[in-house]
Amino acid sequence: MAPRPRGGRLPRRARRAQLLESALEVFVANGYHATGMDDIADRAGVSKPVLYQHFPGKQELYLALLETSCDAIIASCRRALESTEDNKQRVAATMSAFYEYVGSESGAFRLVFESDLTNEPAVRAQIDRVTIDCAEMITDVIRDDTGLPTTAANLLAVSLVGMAQVSARFWTDDPGGLGRDEASALVAGLAWRGIAGYPKHD
Amino acid sequence: MAPRPRGGRLPRRARRAQLLESALEVFVANGYHATGMDDIADRAGVSKPVLYQHFPGKQELYLALLETSCDAIIASCRRALESTEDNKQRVAATMSAFYEYVGSESGAFRLVFESDLTNEPAVRAQIDRVTIDCAEMITDVIRDDTGLPTTAANLLAVSLVGMAQVSARFWTDDPGGLGRDEASALVAGLAWRGIAGYPKHD
DNA sequence: GGCCCATGGAGGTCAAGATCGGAATCCAGC
DNA sequence: GCTGGATTCCGATCTTGACCTCCATGGGCC
Structure with missing residues (x-):
């Protein structure tokens, strides 16, 4: 410092x-x-x-950084989803993306998940974009695979994203002896067991 | 207003x-x-x-309100977990507790889940208390039921709490046509499918 | 050697948290 | 019914802190 x-x-x-x-x-x-x-x-x-x-000002500077950080996790999430066609691996890869993001050296994720300017609409929009965009991509996968209605699939997708966000942040604060891949795999297992049981679409 | x-x-x-x-x-x-x-x-x-x-000051006033709101959700979570011995119903009841909390008229949950004073240690402690205390109660249930090591059970518990928090907040902002019990039941189903598959302890 | 412009220290401005003396109101008891 | 005291309340003010600019300066380039 x-x-x-x-x-x-x-x-x-x-x-x-x-x-x-x-x-x-x-x-x-x-x-x-x-x-x-x-x-x-x-x-x-x-x-x-x-x-x-x-x-031009403090807020613009903050927004520039925030936007970059939001783009990073969204892009990373997208890459993970596109990295395979196997849904079980998809879940694992996406979870891993969140854990990598939260575990990264810069700590940039704190701008997104622990911001203290959430009342500023521009900031709020960026932060919401992360959950909404990530969830939307996942929604498509869920809907295609299970045939659930979009609204339901979307809520499930948000639930998975929430699981990833919160558990990754908690793990970063207190790893409790678990390595990153270990923790990520554990939670990915939970997510996959949860989502895999829904009616297959064919 | x-x-x-x-x-x-x-x-x-x-x-x-x-x-x-x-x-x-x-x-x-x-x-x-x-x-x-x-x-x-x-x-x-x-x-x-x-x-x-x-x-005495603005921060003390805020803290008084925050503490009350944190106590409310923790107590509600505890009641839900103690309301039954059937774990499937436990999951449903706990999820419902979060949805009720987030859906309540006062909006007091925003102090906990959308605070913009997270850098103040006293505030941070209160907010973390919600996740940690709720997760700890759930950890005990998971550990007793599955025989998983405490650390792993704890991370799974945090994941479930995160799922509840984030999905409930998202649902409040945009119900998308789903009623509260409907949404809660949907996510509870996801959680239960996820957690129920682990090795039974006996 | 002379011009140029990025740089730095010091200061203006303003919002917001925190406070003081006086006025208004209520209550108990004669 | 009236008075004295205590409690509650308010207008006006102080002060602090942080964002955001003005005049002197010093190194780089022709």
Whole structure:
């Protein structure tokens, strides 16, 4: 957490990237409200005006990071679902995607699952997008495979996503001796047993 | 949301209750950071000093409400688990408890599941308590019934709680034509199919 | 050597939490 | 019925903290 040395000038693109990285670290550590623009500037080793030459305000900066993080998990979820045609493996792969996301070094998932700016509509929209988009992809699979009505399939899909989200976050806070793949496989087993029993469509 | 008339005096006890009620409404509607003490006072039809004669500060007021709401869902979960010895019905009853909680008129569940003060340790502790305590009760049931090691049973329990939390919140935002009992039963079915397949202990 | 512009420290502004002296209201007892 | 005291209540104010810009500066380029 030590601020970077206060030296050299950087080309605009590189400075922006560095600012984003620094901001992510501070936001993840302290949340939105508890972090000041001063903190981010200090962390990056620049002064505040520099920050404001790259981003119009604190909220826009936060939103840029949040959007990136949302895109990451949604894309990862999509890749997992498309990685195979076998539904049992699909469940395992998707669960693994969530565990990888939550276990990743940056902690960027905290912006999504533990945000403290949920009342801001723009933020809320991004966060909801994760659950809704992931669930929608899963809904299609469930509906095609079981023949359940869309509404029901959607609620089941949301349930699975919730299972993944909450259990992965809990595991990250307190692994309790379980490795990541072990935990992921355990919960994937629960999910698969739950979903596999529904009437097959053919 | 119209402020109450600004008239009469109330005995201390009654005023306190009214302030708690007003504060809950505003906090639920706007979240912690977006609500001012002015808003709460206006909503209750009193001036700010009165508020401070009953509560030492904004955070204490919030915590009082949060704690009450956490106690409610934990107690409700416990009652559901103790309501029967049949595990299938247990799952259904517990799921129903979550759906009732989230569907309740006051919206108090938002303080727990959608708080925007998660960085405050005291708040974090209360919120975590819900998942941890509920999961712990369920862990005992799972462990006794399946013989799984405690750590694994605990992660499964957390998964089930996550399923309930997230799906219930999603259903509240967009019921999509499903009644409460219908939705609850659907997700309970998913949970039960998932958990029932594990090796029976005898 | 001279120009240029990114940078930095210091400050303006404003919202919101927290507080003070005085006024209004209720109640008990004569 | 009336008075004295205590409790409740309010308008106005203070202060803090954080977001967001103004003037001096110093290294890079021709």
